[in-house]
Amino acid sequence: MHFRTKAIHVGNPTDSTTGAVVPPIYVASTFVMQEAGKPQEYDYSRSGNPTRGNFETTIAALEGGVRGLAFASGMAASHCATMLLESGQHVIAGTDIYGGTYRLLHKICSRSGISVTLADTTNLDNLESSLRPETRMLWLETPGNPLMSITDLAAAARWAKAHGLLTVVDNTFATPVLTRPLELGIDIVVHSATKYLGGHSDLLGGAMVVSDAELGQRLYYTQNATGGVMSPWDSFLASRGLKTLELRVREQSRSALEVAKYLAQHPRVGRVLYPGLPDHPGHELATKQMQGGYGAMLSFEVQGDLAQAKRLVESTHLFRLAVSLGAVESLIEQPATMSHASYDRADRLKFGITDSLVRLSVGLEHPEDLIQDLELAISQL
Numbered sequence: 001m002h003f004r005t006k007a008i009h010v011g012n013p014t015d016s017t018t019g020a021v022v023p024p025i026y027v028a029s030t031f032v033m034q035e036a037g038k039p040q041e042y043d044y045s046r047s048g049n050p051t052r053g054n055f056e057t058t059i060a061a062l063e064g065g066v067r068g069l070a071f072a073s074g075m076a077a078s079h080c081a082t083m084l085l086e087s088g089q090h091v092i093a094g095t096d097i098y099g100g101t102y103r104l105l106h107k108i109c110s111r112s113g114i115s116v117t118l119a120d121t122t123n124l125d126n127l128e129s130s131l132r133p134e135t136r137m138l139w140l141e142t143p144g145n146p147l148m149s150i151t152d153l154a155a156a157a158r159w160a161k162a163h164g165l166l167t168v169v170d171n172t173f174a175t176p177v178l179t180r181p182l183e184l185g186i187d188i189v190v191h192s193a194t195k196y197l198g199g200h201s202d203l204l205g206g207a208m209v210v211s212d213a214e215l216g217q218r219l220y221y222t223q224n225a226t227g228g229v230m231s232p233w234d235s236f237l238a239s240r241g242l243k244t245l246e247l248r249v250r251e252q253s254r255s256a257l258e259v260a261k262y263l264a265q266h267p268r269v270g271r272v273l274y275p276g277l278p279d280h281p282g283h284e285l286a287t288k289q290m291q292g293g294y295g296a297m298l299s300f301e302v303q304g305d306l307a308q309a310k311r312l313v314e315s316t317h318l319f320r321l322a323v324s325l326g327a328v329e330s331l332i333e334q335p336a337t338m339s340h341a342s343y344d345r346a347d348r349l350k351f352g353i354t355d356s357l358v359r360l361s362v363g364l365e366h367p368e369d370l371i372q373d374l375e376l377a378i379s380q381l
C-alpha cells in the first residue's frame with residue numbers, strides 16, 4: 001500500500017458490533033478480566049487502550065517500524081527515549097534542536113548524572129570529536145530547529161552503529177511523508193504529534209516508533225512504568241489527522257517554497273533558511289533525503305535588531321503569533337524570545353539563533369494571501 005492509503009486503512013478497523021466506519025473512542029480506564037491473573041490484551045488504559053492502540057498501529061506503519069507508542073506530549077516521548085540511559089552515560093545532540101529538548105537534556109537528564117555535548121551534526125567530523133568512552137546515544141533533528149540545518153541520517157546512523165550508540169531522530173519537522181529515519185538505519189523516531197501528525201492545533205501528543213521489537217518492548221516497559229500516555233480523545237484526533245497528513249505536508253511544503261522564494265528576493269530580509277532554496281547549505285542533501293518536498297518550516301532574518309523582529313512578528317494577520325507549528329493555520333514567532341528562550345543566551349548566539357531571526361510555520365492558506373500578509377508587515381517596519 002502507498003503511504004496515504006496506509007494512513008487511512010491501517011489501524012482504522014470498522015467497528016465489529018455496529019459497522020461504524022470510524023472506530024469508537026474507548027474512554028474506559030479499566031477492562032473486565034476474563035479470568036483473575038490471566039493476561040489479556042487490555043486490562044488497564046495506562047498499559048493499553050484500543051483507541052491509543054489504533055493510532056500507534058498507524059504511525060508505526062507510516063514510519064516503516066514494527067512498534068509505535070503514543071505519549072501525552074512530544075516531550076513525554078523524548079523523555080522516555082532518554083530513560084534508556086543510565087547515570088554516568090553521555091549523549092551527543094545537535095546544536096539546532098527543539099528548545100524543550102535542549103532543556104530536557106541539560107536541566108533534567110543532568111540531574112540523573114547524564115551528560116550532554118551539543119555538536120553541529122551537519123558535519124560528521126564534529127561527532128567524532130564529541131565522542132567519549134561513555135557516549136551511548138546520538139540525538140538528531142533534521143531539518144533542525146530553528147535553522148533548518150540538514151543532517152545526513154544514513155551516514156550518522158552508520159557512524160553511530162560503528163561506535164555502539166543508539167540513534168534517536170526527532171522527526172517532527174520532516175514527518176514520515178518526507179523522511180523515514182528507520183529506513184535509513186536510525187533506531188528510534190520520536191514526534192511531537194501536536195504538530196503535523198495532528199495537524200489542526202487541537203491536541204497535545206507525542207509518538208515514538210522503532211523497528212526492533214525488543215527495543216520497542218523496553219520502551220513500552222518504561223512508558224507503562226512512568227505513565228505519560230496519550231489520552232483516548234487525543235488518540236482519536238491524532239488518528240484523524242494522519243489520514244490527511246500526506247496531502248497537508250505536500251501542499252504546505254509547496255507553499256513554503258513560494259514564501260521562501262519571495263523572502264529571498266526581499267531587500268529588507270537578510271538570510272532565508274529553507275532547505276528548498278538552492279543556496280541553503282543542506283539543499284543537495286535534502287533533495288536526496290527528503291522525498292518530494294522540503295517541509296513547511298522556514299526561518300529568516302529581518303534587517304535590524306530584536307525590536308524590529310519583535311515588531312514584525314506582532315504585525316502579521318494571517319500568520320498568528322504563537323509557538324507550535326505544523327497545523328493548517330500559519331504561525332509566526334521569534335525564536336530568541338519564544339521557542340528557544342529556554343536555551344542559555346550564550347548558546348543561542350553561539351549556534352546562530354540571532355535576535356533578528358523569525359520562524360514561520362506555513363499552513364494551508366493560499367500562498368498568495370500569506371505572501372501579501374508578510375509584504376504588508378515588512379513594509380511597515
Ligand SMILES: *Cc1c(COP(=O)(O)O)cnc(C)c1O
Pocket residue numbers: 073074075076098100101141145170172173191192193194195204205206324325
Ligand atoms: C513541539 C516540539 C516538541 C515537543 O512536543 P510537545 O508536544 O510540545 O511536548 C519536540 N520536538 C519538536 C521538533 C517540536 O517542534
